[in-house]
Amino acid sequence: MSSPAPKSPELSDKSKKYDRQIRLWGEHGQTLLEAATICLVNVTAVGCETAKGLVLPGIGGFTVADGSTVKEEDLGNNFFLDQSYLGKSKALACMQLLQELNPDVNGDYVEESADYILANRPNFFDSFDxxxxxxxxxxxxxxxxERLWEVNVPLIYCRSLGMLGTIRLQIREHCIVEAHPDNRQFDLRLEHPFDALREHLEGTEVTSKVPWLLVLHKYLNVWQKQQTDGARxxxxxxxxxxLREAIREEMKPDEENHEEAIKAVNTAFGAGQVPKGLKDIFEDDACDQLNKKSNVxxxxxxxLKHFVIHENDGHLPLPGVLPDMTANTDSYIALQHIYRQQALQDADQVYHKCQEYLKQLTLPCR
Structure with missing residues (x-):
């Protein structure tokens, strides 16, 4: 069998606390969340509820801006407020109660209305995410x-009236860099093997102990020679x-890797191509016409476009991740190493091209 995954190190208290959400958006997403700050303008039930949804998962910090005091009517529609806050600052009350939900989050407040801030110090909003x-x-x-659009700060505006509610988002551009596809397909490049993989596939004897990928490559070569139209x-x-029958005819009863190769025929090919959504990004004017204000x-x-077109024969960078395979440990690790090294090499080429573009734009390298 392939080597078992290494045992996970002991989780920190923070990792345990946010474990479920980190599984959703990863450590990188959590780091971005913890570095972000928000401003809540007006203490209303819907505003508090929206802020609560960011405080609980660990936003970096928040500031409440409201120049009014708590009135009797507020107690009936805002679960954050009770009679002990009557006549007191809404901003202070909301800040204290939100911060109690998560001591990891920094809270602040200003007892000023949006009208006052916009008229006297509109740059107050510029530093928020x-x-x-x-x-x-x-x-x-x-x-x-208008002010937030000028300084490129996203605005969420929400309004509620009884059982009715609306929400609107104002943002210039939102780029999703990381995504979790519903149906993951491993990028194996069997039909277009890179040099190190080709050498390994051609130089390794196919036995019952090697990963199924080598088995599939062997019989794919046999199948390709039988095709008159040059299909790969x-x-x-x-x-x-x-292809399945070609493997099945020669396999022995105890060859689990051959059985796995038969099952993999449906999913082992075709990954690494540029999907339509990415093609649309490549064809966007913002991709070709970079300037000092271009988003990273x-x-x-x-x-990435340069790498795909000019350096990798139309293929995306290799992810370098293999599925589990029945094989002896040395054989599986050797294959893992080949994929991982190629993935690092591809990523390095894209990285250095990014640095080149940053220098051309006289922007600081990252």
């Missing part, structure tokens, strides 16, 4: 939205069945 506002009058909302991989059910996302996109 996100502003959440609720139940503003139209004139104030438009002024706030089976494209339909009939052709895939031909577009710099990476152009570097």
């Amino acid at each position: 996100l502003v959440i506002a609720s139940n503003l009058n139209e004139q104030t909302l438009l002024l706030l939205a 991989t089976p494209r339909n059910y009939k052709e895939k069945n031909q 996302f577009w710099i990476m996109a152009k570097a």
Whole structure:
């Protein structure tokens, strides 16, 4: 069998606390969340609830801006407030109660309305990563939205009335760098093996102890020689069945890796191609026409496009991850090493192209 995964190190208290969400958006996403600060404008029920959803998972910090005091009517619609806060600052009350939810988060407040801040010190909002506002009058909302658009700070505006609610998002551009596909397909490059993989595949004897990938490569070569149209991989059910039968005819009862190769025929080919969504990004003007104000996302996109077109024969960088395979440990680790090294090499080429673009734009290298 392949080597078992290494035992996970003991989790820190923070990792235990945020374990479920880290599984969703990863350590990188959690780090970004913990570095971010938000501003909550107006203490309303919907505003507090929205802020709560960021405080609990560990936002870096928040500031509440509200110049009013707690009134009787607030007690009936905002679960954060009770009678002990009547007549007191809404901003202070909300800040204290939100911070109690998560001591890891830094809380602050200003007893000033949005109108006052916009009229006297509009740059107050410039340093936040996100502003959440609720139940503003139209004139104030438009002024706030205009200011935040100028400084490129995202705005979430929410409003509630009884059982009805609306939410609007104002943001210039939002780039998703990391995604979790629903159906993951491992990129094995069997139909277009890179040099190190080709040498390994051609120089390793196929036995019952090697990973199924080598078995599949062996019989793929046999199948390819039988094709009159020069096909490199089976494209339909009939052709895939031909490949399965070629493996099945020669396998012995105890060859589990051959059985795994038969099961892998459906999923082992075709990865590494540029999907439509990524092609759209490559063709976007923002990808080709970089400038000093370009988001780092577009710099990476152009570097990736250059790598795919000019350095990797139309293929994406190799992820370098293998599925589990029945094999002896040495054979599986050797294959893992080949994929991992190629993945590092591909990533390094894209990285250096990013640095080249940053220098051309006279921007600091990262």
